[in-house]
Amino acid sequence: MNIPLIIVLCYIIALFAISAYARKLATSGSEGFILAGRKLTTPLIAVTVTGLAIGGASTIGVAESAYNVGLAAGWYNVAWGAGAVVMGLVAAGKYRKLNVSTVPELFEKFYDTKGRVICVLSQIVILLVITSLQYVAGGAILTSLLPDIFTLKSGMIMSAVVFIGITFIGGMWSAGLSNILNVALIYIGIIFSAVATISSQGGLENIVLKIPSDIAYLHPINGLGLAVIMGWCAVMMTQTLSLQATVQIACGAKDEKHAKRGFVLGGLLMLPIGFLAALMGIAAKATYPDISATMALPKIIMSLNPIMAGITLAALWAADVSTACNLLLGTATLFSQDIYKRFINPDIDDKKFMRINKMTVVVLGVMTFILALTIVGILKTLLVALSLTTAFTVTFLFTIFAPSVCRKHSAFYTTLVGIFVLVLWTFVPSIRIFSHVIYLEWIVCVGTFLLVAIFDSVKIPDLYITY
Numbered sequence: 001m002n003i004p005l006i007i008v009l010c011y012i013i014a015l016f017a018i019s020a021y022a023r024k025l026a027t028s029g030s031e032g033f034i035l036a037g038r039k040l041t042t043p044l045i046a047v048t049v050t051g052l053a054i055g056g057a058s059t060i061g062v063a064e065s066a067y068n069v070g071l072a073a074g075w076y077n078v079a080w081g082a083g084a085v086v087m088g089l090v091a092a093g094k095y096r097k098l099n100v101s102t103v104p105e106l107f108e109k110f111y112d113t114k115g116r117v118i119c120v121l122s123q124i125v126i127l128l129v130i131t132s133l134q135y136v137a138g139g140a141i142l143t144s145l146l147p148d149i150f151t152l153k154s155g156m157i158m159s160a161v162v163f164i165g166i167t168f169i170g171g172m173w174s175a176g177l178s179n180i181l182n183v184a185l186i187y188i189g190i191i192f193s194a195v196a197t198i199s200s201q202g203g204l205e206n207i208v209l210k211i212p213s214d215i216a217y218l219h220p221i222n223g224l225g226l227a228v229i230m231g232w233c234a235v236m237m238t239q240t241l242s243l244q245a246t247v248q249i250a251c252g253a254k255d256e257k258h259a260k261r262g263f264v265l266g267g268l269l270m271l272p273i274g275f276l277a278a279l280m281g282i283a284a285k286a287t288y289p290d291i292s293a294t295m296a297l298p299k300i301i302m303s304l305n306p307i308m309a310g311i312t313l314a315a316l317w318a319a320d321v322s323t324a325c326n327l328l329l330g331t332a333t334l335f336s337q338d339i340y341k342r343f344i345n346p347d348i349d350d351k352k353f354m355r356i357n358k359m360t361v362v363v364l365g366v367m368t369f370i371l372a373l374t375i376v377g378i379l380k381t382l383l384v385a386l387s388l389t390t391a392f393t394v395t396f397l398f399t400i401f402a403p404s405v406c407r408k409h410s411a412f413y414t415t416l417v418g419i420f421v422l423v424l425w426t427f428v429p430s431i432r433i434f435s436h437v438i439y440l441e442w443i444v445c446v447g448t449f450l451l452v453a454i455f456d457s458v459k460i461p462d463l464y465i466t467y
Contacts (some may be wrong), residue, residue: 007310008317011185015166015321018178022170029350033171033357034333035101035252044176045262048249048326051179052268053080054186055323058270059277059316060137068280072224073140077274079232081267083240088263091241093256094400103247103392104338107411110399110460114410120338122388122415123244127331128368129385134324135159135372138317139183145313155458156365159317164326164365166181167332168358172252175325182318184275189315194276196304199281200447210286215462216280231436235386238438242392245330328368332360390441391418394449399460407456410449417448 007105026032040048055172058077065073100106103123142150150158168172201207208218216400221229240246240263246320251258277297284296301312336357341348348356391414410416421444425437434440 002146003306004310004313005149007307007314008142008145008404011314011318012162014181015162015178015315016169019166019169019174022173022177025173026171029261030336030353030357031101032173033354034329034337035248036172036176037250037454039254040249040258040262041170041254042258042261042265044180045249045253045258046265046269047139047179047183048176048322049084049246049266051075051175051182051319052249052326053084053266053270053321053323054183054244054273054319055134057133057137057323058142058274059186059190059319060297061133061273062277063284063300064293066217066223066278067285067293067296068215070215070219070223070282071275071278072219072221072229074275074278075220075224075229076232076236077270077272077277079229079236080240080274081270082233083236083238084246084263084267084270086237086242087246087250088260088265088267090252091396091400092253092259092263095247095250096187096253096256096259099251100339101248101251101413102395103242103244104333104334106399107395108342110406111395111411112408115409115415116338116342118412118415118419119392120334122419123392124331124334126385126388127244127327127334128364128371130382131324131327131331131364131368132325132372134163134320135369138163139372140295141298141313141317141320144295144302145310153373159320159324160365161368162321163328164362165323166321167328168361168363171329171357172248175329176252176320176351178325179322182315182322183269185311185315185318187315189312190273190276192299193304193308193312194279196308197300198282200304201283201286207283207286210419211282211289217285225435231438234438234442235436238393238442239386239389242389242396243330243386244334245326248330248333249326290380294446309409315361327363328365331364331368332357335360387436387438387441388418388422390438393444394442394445398449403460404459405450405453407452408458408460409456410452410460413452414449418445421445 031037058080060074062076098106100109104116107119134155139152139156142158143152166178198204204218211217220451250259254260280300281296284300288299298313300330301463302309337355340356341353395411395414418441421441424431425440
């Protein structure tokens with residue numbers, strides 16, 4: 001009897017059953033599909049944000065990094081949690097009050113059409129990259145869980161089928177409700193597996209004896225260094241304030257209070273998972289010193305008893321599913337709302353628009369799978385992509401808290417310069433004067449925004465400034 005296979009099949013059936021129920025809730029047309037009819041409560045927002053954050057990067061990616069640098073890799077999840085808390089305290093309620101659906105929509109409402117265009121194209125690129133990473137992690141999980149059934153590529157295909165199918169059926173309601181199961185599974189699986197893994201190897205003392213001594217594997221900071229960790233915090237705080245996937249959750253809240261509380265609670269829920277995944281990555285280094293770092297967490301979990309291994313790897317896959325569904329939905333919303341409806345067919349009726357949203361989910365799902373075949377290095381790829389959100393966050397913060405500085409062309413030029421900085425950082429190593437591109441992005445984007453205020457005399461309309 002293949003116990004892990006049975007557990008995975010039961011989990012898949014449960015996910016599609018939840019999605020079928022979610023489809024019945026999404027009765028308010030396209031808004032019901034992409035924003036859950038703006039009826040998400042605090043607990044649903046909390047698990048949806050947690051599910052978005054605790055994905056392939058926060059589990060497989062953290063263990064992959066910990067396999068090489070140690071416990072410090074767990075700060076990735078702390079950074080994500082800090083970002084969610086900041087989003088809750090600073091921005092979630094504001095987004096809900098604005099009653100928009102996407103970040104580009106907000107850009108055009110306050111600024112101009114070209115600001116919306118450059119924002120939507122940039123956001124789509126970011127989300128496509130991040131979504132692709134979930135296929136890589138999903139394939140690694142299924143390959144370890146069921147090596148007689150899946151290769152890395154076929155595991156990625158199965159992950160794609162589930163990601164796309166769940167999102168296609170129920171949209172934001174699917175993401176929210178399925179995350180109740182996903183987050184519960186993640187906590188049960190990761191906690192019990194971390195304890196069992198360390199105990200089975202005779203405790204941390206024995207693990208330390210088996211790993212290289214030239215790296216401070218159990219030091220909370222030294223493996224990466226404070227500068228890198230601070231860079232992670234800067235990236236995650238930046239992206240949570242303006243990435244479409246997080247903004248869309250805030251826009252789907254019942255009201256401002258639910259939006260704020262949900263993000264703060266979700267941020268707190270994320271904190272312990274990263275260090276637990278990092279501990280298992282270290283244990284994998286001690287037991288399997290020559291495997292691929294990406295396979296560190298799945299490999300160590302498969303050394304546990306079959307039931308625990310099946311539950312935990314199903315939990316890791318649940319983390320992947322929860323993240324991918326939100327990202328796919330966010331990307332589809334950007335295309336359908338800010339490209340198709342805005343520029344191609346503005347008079348489309350709501351029923352047809354719902355079909356466009358669903359078709360976009362499928363098309364983008366296939367595109368991200370193809371992209372996933374070329375991606376390596378989960379955390380590094382993710383953090384570079386997320387740095388591009390700096391321009392959006394800078395624009396949003398000035399819009400809400402310093403509108404007198406905002407000009408008609410501020411959003412466009414700030415985003416354009418943000419893209420230019422990221423391209424230079426990638427291809428011109430001599431400009432890398434900081435430990436992470438996020439610091440340069442903030443300096444240049446804030447500077448650009450203020451320069452535009454000097455040279456552009458056209459202020460944004462007072463009509464929209466309500467804070």
